[in-house]
Structure formats: C-alpha cells, structure tokens
C-alpha cells in the first residue's frame with residue numbers, strides 16, 4: 272500500500288507530538304499516526320500529516336495492583352517485541368498476544384488485534400488507561416476507572432479500540448501479569464476430531480487454535496496451557512544441561528518448525544510451487560498437512576505466542592459466533608471444492624471470550640476467528656469474496672486491520688456506531704483524525 276501524505280514527522284517526545292498535531296490541525300491538515308504499518312486495510316493512510324511514533328517507545332511507569340496484576344504504562348510507539356522484552360526483564364508478561372510481535376502497542380490495540388483463548392479477550396481488553404493528544408494539542412487522559420457513562424469513560428472506549436479517531440495515543444496503560452511459561456502441544460489431527468469435540472477443545476485449553484488445510488480433512492492443532500511448576504523445573508534443568516547452547520532442544524525444534532514448515536523455507540517453496548502449478552495445490556496441502564510432526568515444549572509465554580511470518584500473504588479475518596464455526600468451515604470447504612480455487616495457505620481458527628469493548632469484534636459473544644490467507648503473488652479476490660459472503664451470512668464481523676469490503680451501514684448492526692460518532696464529534700469536531708477508511712467503516716453518513 273502506498274500513499275502520499277502532505278508531510279511526515281517523527282516526534283521525539285509527547286510535547287513535540289502535541290505541537291505537531293496542533294500545528295497541522297490549525298493549518299487544516301488531517302493527521303494520522305502509523306505504527307508498524309502492518310494493517311492490510313488503509314487504516315493508517317492520510318493525505319495530511321503522517322506521524323511515525325517510533326521514538327515514543329519504552330516503559331514509563333510500573334504500578335503493582337492488589338489483585339496481583341500490574342499496570343504498566345508504555346509509550347504508544349513501543350513495538351510488541353520490545354514490550355515483551357521489557358516486561359520479561361520486570362518478571363511480567365502480557366496475558367495474551369497475537370501471533371506476531373512487529374506491531375506497535377497503539378496500532379495493535381487500535382484495530383482490535385487479538386490472540387486466542389476462550390476465557391480471554393484481545394489486546395484492547397488489557398488496556399486500563401490511555402493518554403492521547405487532541406486536535407488542539409492538549410494531552411488528555413482516560414481510564415476504565417472513570418464512571419460508566421461519563422465523557423471520560425466513553426472517550427476511553429473509543430481510544431482503546433477506535434482506529435485512532437479520537438486522538439493520537441501517546442501512552443497506553445496495560446494490565447499485565449507475572450511472567451509465565453506455557454506448555455505448547457502441536458499435533459496434526461483429523462479436522463473432524465477437532466470439530467466434533469469443539470467445545471472441549473476450546474474450553475479445556477487456555478489458548479486453543481488450529482490450522483485447517485483447504486481441500487483436506489486435516490488440521491494442525493495448537494494447544495497452549497500454563498505450564499506446571501514441574502514442567503518449568505524440567506525445562507530449566509534441560510536448559511542448564513545444554514552447556515554453551517543458546518537454545519534448548521525444544522526451542523530448536525520449534526524454530527525449525529517455524530522456519531521450515533510454517534513460515535519460511537519449505538512453506539515459501541510450497542507457495543512458489545503452487546504459483547507455478549496451481550493444479551498441484553490439493554496434493555501440496557495434503558503433504559503439508561501430514562508433514563507437520565507433533566511438538567511438545569515449554570517456553571516463556573511470548574515465545575510460544577509468536578510465530579515469525581516471512582512468506583508474504585493477503586489476509587481476511589472474520590469474527591463469527593462460535594456456534595456458527597462448524598457451518599462456516601463446511602460452507603468454505605464446499606466452495607473450495609466446487610470452485611477448485613488453489614489455496615496453498617491453511618485457514619487459521621482462533622477463539623475469544625465475549626467482551627464489552629465498544630468496537631471489539633468479540634463484543635458480547637463467544638467468538639471464533641476464521642482467517643483466510645492467500646500467497647501474495649496469487650489472486651485472492653474470488654476466494655476472499657466467497658469467504659466474506661459466508662462469514663457475513665453467519666453474522667461475522669471483519670477484523671478492522673484485515674481485508675474486507677464492509678461499510679458502516681453493515682456494521683451498525685454489530686456496534687454502537689451512534690455512540691462512537693457522538694464521542695468522535697466531541698473529541699474531534701473538525702474531523703482531523705478521519706480518513707477514507709474511517710469514513711467508510713465508522714460513519715453512517717459519510718461526509
């Protein structure tokens with residue numbers, strides 16, 4: 272995605288950020304911040320002032336809470352990989368994460384980035400407070416401790432997940448937990464085994480997900496659970512025994528799996544072969560689905576959550592009611608069979624608890640996330656168009672940062688867009704933080 276902003280700036284601190292925003296809005300320029308630019312939608316695009324917040328990084332404050340959690344205030348441009356390292360050094364960790372760590376904290380929360388876990392919500396549910404710069408350059412704070420229905424509480428709702436439409440976030444307070452290890456189990460299963468026992472599969476694990484290989488009835492299952500003290504001790508003992516080695520055997524196996532099968536080497540080769548000979552895709556998927564060996568290892572949570580992704584792809588992801596998942600996959604399977612569309616990328620399925628974040632894709636319902644991917648060099652429109660029709664018919668909600676064609680008119684049935692509009696009008700009366708994408712997905716009557 273390329274675009275031409277009138278100006279770019281990378282403020283060194285919050286005061287400079289505030290001056291830049293105030294100056295641009297006084298000139299009549301629109302303003303957008305960009306994080307890592309990892310959204311597939313034009314969420315961060317602007318024709319006005321484009322703000323890169325990479326210098327606004329690092330931890331500002333650490334406040335232990337009586338319930339055992341800790342509130343950590345981080346500058347908004349902090350990348351998740353840096354955040355994970357900073358938290359680990361403090362003996363802390365994010366409760367749940369998505370599958371990559373390149374994003375900025377502000378960018379990730381602003382589009383509703385999520386991981387998996389039937390009892391857990393996305394990153395925005397872990398936000399306890401924000402600091403943001405208003406169009407006139409004033410710095411405002413909003414927290415979830417504000418009285419429900421108050422102007423501050425409403426601002427907090429749209430600031431923690433609202434595509435940057437109520438201000439430029441300069442800092443975010445996250446609720447984090449003591450650092451923990453996960454016991455990861457990765458096993459190829461028949462897809463029907465997963466679907467027939469779906470509720471147990473999802474509810475009996477802290478973080479359950481699976482990849483289904485189109486054209487096959489095979490899935491790679493991933494089940495991550497808090498490691499027991501014995502498992503952590505055994506891991507530590509194994510690591511201590513590997514003198515001079517930087518990684519445990521399990522870590523090496525894991526790296527090999529990511530490197531060779533799911534992310535880079537062999538998976539890249541599979542996709543290049545699919546591009547050259549699309550007719551081979553069903554056989555390639557059958558081989559991929561069977562080639563993945565079972566894995567079992569214990570590692571710090573953020574190492575388990577994150578899967579490096581180096582093969583370039585396009586992606587659409589919808590949140591559907593969990594009860595609809597089987598039908599959605601069955602319809603997708605039917606369409607793939609009847610169309611013969613070559614799709615060498617597995618379909619990824621994850622889960623989330625219902626939450627109360629205004630613009631969360633998991634708002635108010637048990638959610639299954641279904642993500643369709645296509646190799647970047649192969650056409651995706653027909654596949655994604657068919658998938659979107661299936662997801663939409665099932666009451667699906669598109670990920671704000673991934674490809675979709677829905678507009679505010681469709682989305683009004685899912686979100687309190689009138690409330691969002693009211694909060695935006697108060698926070699940004701002149702529309703400084705709008706762009707075409709926010710107009711399309713949030714404004715019922717685009718200006």
Ligand SMILES: Cc1cc2nc3c(=O)[nH]c(=O)nc-3n(C[C@H](O)[C@H](O)[C@H](O)COP(=O)(O)OP(=O)(O)OC[C@H]3O[C@@H](n4cnc5c(N)ncnc54)[C@H](O)[C@@H]3O)c2cc1C
Nearest residue numbers: 306307308309310369370374375377378384385435440672
């Ligand atoms: C390889 C890959 C893997 C992914 N995996 C997952 C996953 O596991 N789970 C998931 O849910 N999503 C996933 N995503 C989607 C990704 O997490 C989101 O698109 C996320 O928004 C990207 O973060 P970013 O920092 O790149 O934000 P950007 O794309 O740069 O920006 C996103 C939005 O945030 C706004 N924004 C950025 N900074 C600020 C700020 N300081 N103040 C106000 N607004 C701001 C931007 O204006 C824009 O509207 C993945 C994407 C890729 C490419």
